[in-house]
Amino acid sequence: MCPGSYYVYQLPLISGCHYTYCGVPYSWNRNIRLVGGSTPYEGRVEVFYENEWGTICNRGNWNNLHAEAVCETLGYESNGSRVAGGGSFGSHSGVIWLSDVDCDEGEMSLFRCRHSDWGDTTGCTHSQDAGVICRKKSLDIGTRVPYFEKCHENTCYIEDPSFTTVQSARQTCQSIGGDVVLVDTTEESTILTEICLNSSFTPRMLLLGGTYNTDQWVWFTGEPVNPSVMSWAVGQPEDPSTQPYLCIDTSTGLWHDCTSDLQGVLCEIKYPISCSELGCCSGKNSSCKVELRSCYCDEHCTKAGDCCEDYVDTCRGTKNVFLKQLL
Numbered sequence: 103m104c105p106g107s108y109y110v111y112q113l114p115l116i117s118g119c120h121y122t123y124c125g126v127p128y129s130w131n132r133n134i135r136l137v138g139g140s141t142p143y144e145g146r147v148e149v150f151y152e153n154e155w156g157t158i159c160n161r162g163n164w165n166n167l168h169a170e171a172v173c174e175t176l177g178y179e180s181n182g183s184r185v186a187g188g189g190s191f192g193s194h195s196g197v198i199w200l201s202d203v204d205c206d207e208g209e210m211s212l213f214r215c216r217h218s219d220w221g222d223t224t225g226c227t228h229s230q231d232a233g234v235i236c237r238k239k240s241l242d243i244g245t246r247v248p249y250f251e252k253c254h255e256n257t258c259y260i261e262d263p264s265f266t267t268v269q270s271a272r273q274t275c276q277s278i279g280g281d282v283v284l285v286d287t288t289e290e291s292t293i294l295t296e297i298c299l300n301s302s303f304t305p306r307m308l309l310l311g312g313t314y315n316t317d318q319w320v321w322f323t324g325e326p327v328n329p330s331v332m333s334w335a336v337g338q339p340e341d342p343s344t345q346p347y348l349c350i351d352t353s354t355g356l357w358h359d360c361t362s363d364l365q366g367v368l369c370e371i372k373y374p375i376s377c378s379e380l381g382c383c384s385g386k387n388s389s390c391k392v393e394l395r396s397c398y399c400d401e402h403c404t405k406a407g408d409c410c411e412d413y414v415d416t417c418r419g420t421k422n423v424f425l426k427q428l429l
């Protein structure tokens with residue numbers, strides 16, 4: 103069983119096996135945190151924007167629906183969560199990023215709620231800093247599955263299977279603080295292929311941020327896709343006029359032209375610190391989570407509690423990855 107506030111997670115593998123591991127409460131959106139509480143499950147809500155943490159002004163209709171959205175975003179129990187009085191978890195001295203937040207019932211991400219423009223919080227003071235009290239999830243083996251996520255230097259790639267239309271894919275990625283993957287360089291193209299080949303997730307076709315426009319592939323920014331970054335699978339592209347989207351096959355890491363009948367989108371999020379700055383090790387099973395300020399370093403962790411996540415492959419019965427928390 104897992105120590106302290108850790109949960110038991112199961113992560114399915116292709117073969118029908120799964121990883122079981124103790125994990126910190128998993129939030130796929132690390133651009134939000136709770137500060138100043140007496141447990142990790144409560145505190146002043148801070149959001150990360152333009153490389154800076156800032157608070158949310160509780161002006162407007164800040165009620166338990168908003169607490170639920172915050173707790174859900176963080177991966178905590180949202181049911182029964184509630185708001186705390188303004189400023190009750192101490193004051194932040196920095197920027198107040200948002201105000202007049204307005205969430206619908208059952209919202210899974212605070213970032214999908216309506217709100218003021220970022221920084222447009224004139225009239226708010228830190229005595230109105232919004233706080234929430236979430237509930238810890240039970241320690242039972244759950245079905246909550248982390249999204250595919252892999253980081254390289256200061257960029258993390260995250261699979262989000264939740265979008266329903268190609269049009270909403272970009273919005274989905276933006277709601278977690280990033281955007282759909284845009285491959286800038288041949289190095290990034292190679293990294294994406296390696297990430298797919300090293301992942302243990304169910305093969306699927308994921309949307310990249312490119313579409314076919316008349317006679318060329320363009321990114322959502324309007325920039326043409328540089329042919330040197332294209333990494334087509336054999337026989338692809340087949341027919342961009344009927345398969346007008348750019349996709350990556352996660353089983354090979356190679357590109358396809360594809361239709362809108364997709365299973366997910368690959369988002370890209372940049373963080374202001376790199377793995378090398380964190381001093382991560384470079385062993386075979388090592389990787390880095392810049393957004394957690396942490397590294398996976400199997401040679402560094404020796405016992406449960408040293409590490410945030412101890413993976414156990416149920417087929418091989420071996421612990422093979424540890425997460426070393428650096429903060």
Ligand SMILES: [Ca+2]
Nearest residue numbers: 284285286370
């Ligand atoms: Ca990129």
Ligand SMILES: [Ca+2]
Nearest residue numbers: 340358359360
């Ligand atoms: Ca195709």
